[in-house]
Amino acid sequence: MGLSIHPITILRALSTSLELSNGPGLSRHHWRTAMISLRIAEQLGIDDWQCQVLVYSALLHDLGASARWEEKRKLFSTEPGYNLRAHAEAGYQLLKNSPQLGMLAEPIRHHHDHWDGSTPNGKTGREIPLLARIINLADRLEVMIREDVGIFEQRPVILKKLHQLSGSHFDPDLLYALDQFAGQEGFWLDLVNPNYYQNFFRNLGEYIWMRFSMDDIINIADIFAKIIDATSSFTATHSRAVAEMSIFLSRIKGYSEEEVKAFHIAGLLHDLGKLAVPNEILEKPGRLTAEEVLIMRQHPYYTYRILEQINGFETIAEWAAYHHETLDGTGYPFRIRGDKLSLGARIVGVADVFTALTEDRPYRTRMSLAQAEKIIRSMVAGQKLDAGVAADLFGQGQEAYLLIQKTYEENKRNLEESKMVGIGG
Ligand SMILES: [Fe+2]
Ligand SMILES: [Fe+2]
Ligand SMILES: [Fe+2]
Known part of the structure; x- marks a missing residue:
């Protein structure tokens, strides 16, 4: 790339x-x-x-x-x-x-x-x-x-x-x-x-020479990940953890280092479209109404439409924005089915679910590795997540689990700083 x-x-x-x-x-x-x-x-x-x-x-x-x-x-x-x-x-x-x-x-x-x-x-x-x-x-x-x-x-x-x-x-x-x-x-x-x-x-x-490299873009995406995560106290460090997990899983699959960087960016920005969802919905403690669910589900659509504007980001846009698409074609927002769903998108999809299950949320503590594995395996059986990616994950489940916890701890301090200046939740 x-x-x-x-x-x-x-x-x-x-x-x-x-x-x-x-x-x-x-x-x-x-x-x-x-x-x-x-x-x-x-x-x-x-x-x-x-x-x-x-x-x-x-x-x-x-x-x-x-x-x-x-x-x-x-x-x-x-x-x-x-x-x-x-x-x-x-x-x-x-x-x-x-x-x-x-x-x-x-x-x-x-x-x-x-x-x-x-x-x-x-x-x-x-x-x-x-x-x-x-x-x-x-x-x-x-x-x-x-x-x-x-x-x-x-x-x-x-x-x-x-x-x-x-x-x-x-x-x-x-x-x-x-x-x-x-x-x-x-x-x-x-x-x-x-x-x-x-x-x-x-x-x-036309009139400037400066260009951003992949590493530059990772740094910029990281700033946006902070903003995205500040939309809800439920997801305080979610974007960075999904990024770490996407890196982890893409390395197992043998992607090149440049591609791994693209996974890093895709992970950081996968929920960019959440900026379209009001905090009242993102932070609602109870069940969402049918109408609220529709608003919530707009977010990967906006992630896609924003990232696809960037020349050279065609693949990153897909990997990032298709994280709620499922193999059986019932996902959102494009209902992409089966082999139309690229391996990259499947990786970010598994990274997203695993991260969500194993991070603390205000209304529940993190799940154990065994609990997360059980849920993800049932999602694989239901044609929601990719079997091969899930097998990679649980082949090194303990490491993956620790990685999420480490990211969570590392980001806690950053989050407290940002709360001090009023961008945190
Ligand atoms: Fe999402
Ligand atoms: Fe303004
Ligand atoms: Fe202003």
Whole structure:
């Protein structure tokens, strides 16, 4: 496999996972905030590299809110008074130690700091990083765009509201820059034209050399695994444990090291689509209603649709997203049957079930190896899981069991840290 992928390709796809709560289907808050930010930056004459950092930051700017719906819902309010700093700080904490994305941490941390210093714990004026000031203005502009009113009817209203906050919330120089191109109809039409995004991303991809390797992508996927696992206290370290188990099982099957890395990524991201499921459902202690089950079962669909956007991720998307498909064709969301279900997907499927059974949950302690084996064997007999993969697993059952426990212990500390900054459950 040996992938080398442009950062934009990865970030544009992963940023859509941050949108999954905003009403039916996907909205485009992060993409559009990136587009507006870049226009402002170009107007200011910011260099190409800073423009890239700006776009990446804008594409992920609300990642600190994406695990908790309570936080996500606040982001789209145009009413003042919400504490928007918490998710900005949580985003910073998620990114600050990342070798690949650490440069986005500061702009994201300050993307709700008001120019006049009125944001609690925020900076003031030019102390606020320029990229953060730009995202702040772009973000608030984007939030005001309505789908049900013509864009030219909205334009004067939006500009007026933004100007009212110039010097208090926003850097006046940035509003001046915005005014220089706000008269262009094309700017506004691009924002509401769903076919324009493709061109935007293609043009962006052309002028930078940086590429992400498989190892880089593993690190980035790990950040997203933390976010996914923070959606529910029931699954505190689930994604990383599934990743470890997928690595373990793929090595037994003799996959190459590059392929094992792909399993690592597939494991970390297999539940990415859970960001589409409200916490109330993910954390419901009792039985789900029929309607809730349907919502819950959307998650592998979104995992697939997000990952398949990444060129070179065709196999990873399958391995990750088909973990609830079963050999008898009764799985979801695509009802893939028998030999259409690749070995990779079967491995992640077994890894997922084994991990779920052997991790602690708030409502029950972990099962013993023998109990887990019994359940998995009955699922094999019922054509739900692959017999060969299950045989591999229980051939080294004790090791596999210890691996889950080790992952669980290792992640406990990370989880406590993230709880401190408010992304945990
Ligand atoms: Fe935000
Ligand atoms: Fe935002
Ligand atoms: Fe799942």
